[in-house]
Amino acid sequence: MPDYEYHCEACKKEFTIWQTFQEHDRSQRVKCPHCGSQRVRREIGLVFAKTSKKS
Numbered sequence: 001m002p003d004y005e006y007h008c009e010a011c012k013k014e015f016t017i018w019q020t021f022q023e024h025d026r027s028q029r030v031k032c033p034h035c036g037s038q039r040v041r042r043e044i045g046l047v048f049a050k051t052s053k054k055s
């Protein structure tokens with residue numbers, strides 16, 4: 001189950017949303033559950049960057 005971490009630009013809070021890849025690809029508009037803003041930014045690469053050392 002893929003989970004996506006988002007950072008809200010409006011209220012500066014972070015939240016996680018569970019989506020399938022298809023749902024994520026189709027629904028680009030993610031709303032912040034705290035303030036309802038759509039000014040959200042996806043946090044990517046943090047976990048994968050640490051574990052993708054092998055080439």
Ligand SMILES: [Zn+2]
Nearest residue numbers: 008011032035
């Ligand atoms: Zn927010």
